[in-house]
Amino acid sequence: MKSIITSIAATLVALTACQTNKTQEMKDTECFKTPGGGNVEIACIRHGSIAVNFDGYSIQIDPVAEMDGKVIDYNAYGKADAIFVTHEHHDHLSQDAIDTLTKEGTLIYANAKSCDALGKGKVLANGDSGLLTDKIKYAVVPAYNTTEGRDRFHPKGNGNGYLFNIDGLVLYVAGDTETIPEMAALKNIYGPVDVAFLPVNQPYTMTVDQCVEAAKMIAPKVLVPYHFSATDLSALPSLLEGTGIEVRIHESLR
Numbered sequence: 035m036k037s038i039i040t041s042i043a044a045t046l047v048a049l050t051a052c053q054t055n056k057t058q059e060m061k062d063t064e065c066f067k068t069p070g071g072g073n074v075e076i077a078c079i080r081h082g083s084i085a086v087n088f089d090g091y092s093i094q095i096d097p098v099a100e101m102d103g104k105v106i107d108y109n110a111y112g113k114a115d116a117i118f119v120t121h122e123h124h125d126h127l128s129q130d131a132i133d134t135l136t137k138e139g140t141l142i143y144a145n146a147k148s149c150d151a152l153g154k155g156k157v158l159a160n161g162d163s164g165l166l167t168d169k170i171k172y173a174v175v176p177a178y179n180t181t182e183g184r185d186r187f188h189p190k191g192n193g194n195g196y197l198f199n200i201d202g203l204v205l206y207v208a209g210d211t212e213t214i215p216e217m218a219a220l221k222n223i224y225g226p227v228d229v230a231f232l233p234v235n236q237p238y239t240m241t242v243d244q245c246v247e248a249a250k251m252i253a254p255k256v257l258v259p260y261h262f263s264a265t266d267l268s269a270l271p272s273l274l275e276g277t278g279i280e281v282r283i284h285e286s287l288r
Contacts, residue, residue, distance in 0.1 A: 062286040064258070066229065069202030070169065076205070076229070078284040080106055082126050082261040084207065084231065088200050091115050091167055095196065095207055097131035098124075106131070113137035116166055119144035120177060120209030121193035122151050125261075141166070145194050158194055163223075171199040173223050176216045177209035179238075184212070187238050199224040206230040206252065210239050210261070213248040220252055230254035233261035234270075242266070246273045256280045260287040 062078040068088075077085040080101050086093040094114040099106055114135040119127050119142075127148050136142070142155035149155040163173040175197055178190040188210045195209040197220060204224045210233055220227055230252050233239035239261060240248060249257050257279050259267055271281045 062284045064229070064256075064282065066203055066256075068200060072169070072201045074200050074203050074205070077111070078258070078260070078286050079111075080104065080286055081263075081288065082120070082210075082233070083131075084260070084287075085111050085114075086198070086200070086205070088170060091170060093118065093166070093170075093198075094131075094135050096120055096126040096209075097135055098126065098128040099130040099134070100128070101125060108134040111135070114140055116141040116143065118172070118194075118196055118207075119148045119155075120195065120207070121145050121188065122147040123210070126210070127151060143172075145192060147192065160191065160194065169201045171224065173197040173199075175206075175220065175223075176214060177211035178214060179210075180212045180214060181237075184237055197223055197227075204228045206254065208232050208248075212240050213244045213251070217248055217251045227252050227254040229256045229258065231258050231260045234259045234265050234267065235261055235263040236265065242270055242273070245270065249274055249279055250277060253277070254279060256282060258282050258284065258287070260284075262288055264288075 064076040066074045068074055072089055075087045079085060082096045083098050084095050092114045094117045096119055097108060108131050117132055117135060143158045144155045146157045149157050158174045160174055160176045165171055175195040177193040177195040179185045179188045193209050196207045198205040204227045206220060206227045208231060232245050232248055234242060234245045267283055274281060
């Protein structure tokens with residue numbers, strides 16, 4: 035299925051697209067040039083699952099083998115160098131997918147409950163950070179519900195969001211969260227966010243209005259709503275008109 039790409043300002047190119055290569059043969063793929071001249075490819079796989087490739091280094095985030103009856107063949111993506119899991123819910127954590135993606139030396143990073151469920155992996159908590167390569171850094175940021183009654187879905191301190199600095203390109207994968215005050219400080223970690231993946235499926239994560247609020251706090255160049263299920267996103271581009279934020283909607287991330 036082809037992605038629906040909506041540009042807030044037709045005259046503004048938020049990020050330079052990189053040249054087509056084998057990863058872009060897969061549907062629903064975003065590709066960006068880094069400040070260092072490299073290519074970052076982001077495959078929008080399904081719901082909360084995305085894959086990031088830079089210079090042959092493969093990162094899988096929340097890989098899930100089956101979602102809403104749709105089976106995802108992770109053999110098509112090759113083995114991962116690193117796998118990041120935001121939290122332990124079934125639409126973010128899949129033993130089968132992780133087994134398929136794992137090779138000798140694959141690094142698995144997750145919150146504590148996910149590592150417990152897997153029986154392996156390095157526990158990451160909010161505030162942690164590290165290096166994957168000399169050109170890829172990661173930082174762990176909070177992800178939680180704030181609306182009364184929703185905190186049972188994603189309590190503060192349990193789940194993770196992830197911020198990546200990939201050769202100077204800053205990518206934010208929010209995990210399951212509502213708009214939280216910590217989003218205003220993301221720019222203080224690696225600099226301004228270039229690409230932000232924000233979840234928009236109430237009551238578990240954000241409403242459309244909350245997504246707009248979060249996007250204005252973070253001010254990414256490109257916003258990719260994900261994990262949006264049946265949420266109607268049709269108003270989102272117009273609600274961010276004039277902010278300089280480019281909205282790109284992929285049906286695969288429903």
